[in-house]
Amino acid sequence: MKAIVTIMLKNGVLDPQGKAIGHALNNLGFDQVGEVRMGKVIELELTETDAANAKEAAEEMARKLLANTVIESFKVEIVG
Amino acid sequence: MKAIVTIMLKNGVLDPQGKAIGHALNNLGFDQVGEVRMGKVIELELTETDAANAKEAAEEMARKLLANTVIESFKVEIVG
């Protein structure tokens, strides 16, 4: 199974990268762009074959290491 | 509309970050983890109201700025 962990800064936490990207897009003439947020996505190949177990394991990994829950929130999706 | 651009290193391109994260997860006792790949996700708020147009615009932004198409591939999803 494959787990996809998406990690975003929590609302209210300043996102300097997202801000810079938004600026750059506006400068390139993309006027339709408003707020931009940037996050990480981590794809994990898991030997686990049960989707529920895989999800639980990936969530534990996210809590323990992948995300810093002081500033980040995460969501886990199981595919394949 | 909101566009979510997910950017991953192309297949075959070394992913030092994914590699190090995989190692760290194994060391933490998550033995079920095989290959790990890390990418970026960029959420764009667009004033555009038509989904097809929004997608096209986001794809152009990805090609022009967000992704480094020499080594990265991207996909765009329109939500909300």
Add this chain to the structure above:
Amino acid sequence: MQAAILLFPGINRERDMILAVRQSFGREPAIVWHKETELPAGTDLVILPGGFSFGDYLRCGAMAAQSPIMRAVKAHAERGGYVLGVCNGFQIITETGLLPGVLLRNAGLRFLSMDTMLRVERNDTVFTAKWEKGAEFRAPMAHGDGNYTADEDTLDRLEGEGLVAFRYSDINRNGSARSIAGIFSPNLRVLGLMPHPENLVDPLMGGTDGKPLFDSLAAA
């Protein structure tokens, strides 16, 4: 004061730190590999030096914070032991939860390598006794992620309890909340800061502005 310097893979300012400690303490620090589970007996001060532990590939300091040795460091801190984290060491300490907040990417998104000025917010601690309160000193910075961030309540509490150790006093180049460059734990025994006092302890390398930190510790 017996110091132990932790060595995580990817750390690169351990030799700088050894030079500074050797000079002020008059004795060699112990070097401790990250896979150890215990600190050397008699360790008073644990130092986490700068660098790029595990490449800083996930978040700065995140993977090092999970190293076996960090459990011993937490226990040491809980016993009231001294801990000093500089740059990546500061990031590791915040990831471990020994100090609050996080270090985000610099506001300008560029690595910053230059001298900055720091103000000493209090001098009644083992780390800062050799400075005057309010003294300003020069310290080299070398980081890409030094933008100190915490929620407003945490920041208010840090200020209210006098736990801000150093502030950028010239320009706040990395965008840190309230110009915070370094903070103490509530018992004033854990210090984390971004700039590198250990790189200014020798007139030959441009000055001795950073030496009081090590002299203070040596005298404690």
Add this chain to the structure above:
Amino acid sequence: MTDVNLTLAKSFGLNEEEWGKVLEIMGRTPSLTELGIFSVMWSEHCSYKSSRVWLKELPTKAPWVIHGPGENAGVIDIGDGLAAIFKMESHNHPSFIEPYQGAATGVGGILRDVFTMGARPIANLNALRFGDPALPVTKRVVDGVVRGIGGYGNCVGVPTVGGEVNFHPAYNGNPLVNAMTVGIAHQDRIFLSAAAGVGNPVVYVGSKTGRDGIHGATMASTEFDAASEDKRPTVQVGDPFTEKLLIEACLELMQTDAIVAIQDMGAAGLTSSSVEMAGKGGVGIELNLDDVPQRETGMSAYEMMLSESQERMLLVLKPERSNMARAIIEKWDLDYAVIGHITDTGRIVVKHKGQTEADIPLSPLADAAPLYNRPIAETLKPAKLGPITSHAPLDQALMKLVGSPDLCSRRWIFDQYDSSVGGQTVKRPAQADAAIVRLDGSNRALAITTDVTPRYCVADAEVGGAQAVAEAWRNITATGAKPLAITDNMNFGNPEKPEIMGQFASAIKGMAAACKALDFPVVSGNVSLYNETEGKPILPTPAIGAVGVLADAAQAVGYGLVSGLSLVAVGDT
């Protein structure tokens, strides 16, 4: 199955005559893997086939030279039983395709050349050339290159202490990224690449092998055209964290007596490292590719032999020490694999999945390598400058000069490079004419600089070449240090054009004369040819990296003016 024939050989960069030589050496049609090995070993990048006849003119000897050109880097005696080991290398083409990774892997490559000899790297420098600063592409390249150099150098913890940068439209489609590393070793612990000891294990250390940059070495040897921007060869991604582990692991292993020979896997990775190690040692080598640590599945022998995956080393070990060596390498979380052994056959034999994929005699591979004495033509010298017509007031003229891209402050660049890590940097960028780095545990310091002024070389390549050496010498001298030796990076256009070869030959002549006059030998270097875009060459750019020594670091002189001193001009104006 791909047909191996002249057409394929040509697409691999070999010409008809070279293909003929391959057939003669092999006595049969080579396999694909064999052709790949010939093509990279005989590429300009590895064989120096156009430049070798001229490089011989450079003086390479002095009583303080321990190893001149021919090793991974040059080695000089700096007193106290210590040696300085240094070299400069280009990563020009990759830095245009992907500026960040191109520059980053350039830094990684030159670091490996230096620590492979047993030196701890103590300083990085660079010499950069970019196109017209007004062009968007230049901004993208400058930004990526600077971040790439910083990203890699800062992470491995080697201070970037100096460099130089110029702008000129001739570099619009072909920027130059030349990176230099200086390291320090004990003279009695210098490691060379000549393999020895029949039966000794050949050991692979570092990152796993992927399909990175296959045919990068041949790419660096052919001209650029607009299409290559689309071809997008597999770009190598740098992993400075693994490099840092590799440095520490190798230096730790070098404290023991396990290593017979060691070589980094640079351009044409496994091919050039194994061929060079066995060739230099006058032995043979047999590799079994089944045992190569692989990042991707289904890699062929051809791909593995030509992969340019970064952060890898090849070692020949004493068999009785190999377990201890493995323990050290694995302590640093690096891959360790025995992938072959040394033989006495004088051949390189490559096996994969039970098949012999290559079996080539080593000495003709090296000795019969093509060597060209290419025609040279005098370069047309630009017209003499006319009389100065503008008489702008001095203050305005000064402002214009100070504000010009070639003279303005470089702070934006070096503020992104960690110049103090290591705690030994006595003079950082913009503090002296050369960077000064003290040697740990000693009063001694090295003075290091990079210099060249391409517009002088366009005007007169011989004078320009001499001037570059002289400027480096002056920059070292101005700090109070004694200049000892140089490394160079010869960046030129297409050597098949007589006027380019003429520039090259003249620059070498000028450099040689200056080196002789100043007792300033060349101990290492690199040649980068075919720096052209759509037939237009870059300016001739023989970058010089120089090293000098100061017995007492405290005596280093900087250029910060202090009030109360007198200014004295020396020499004719």
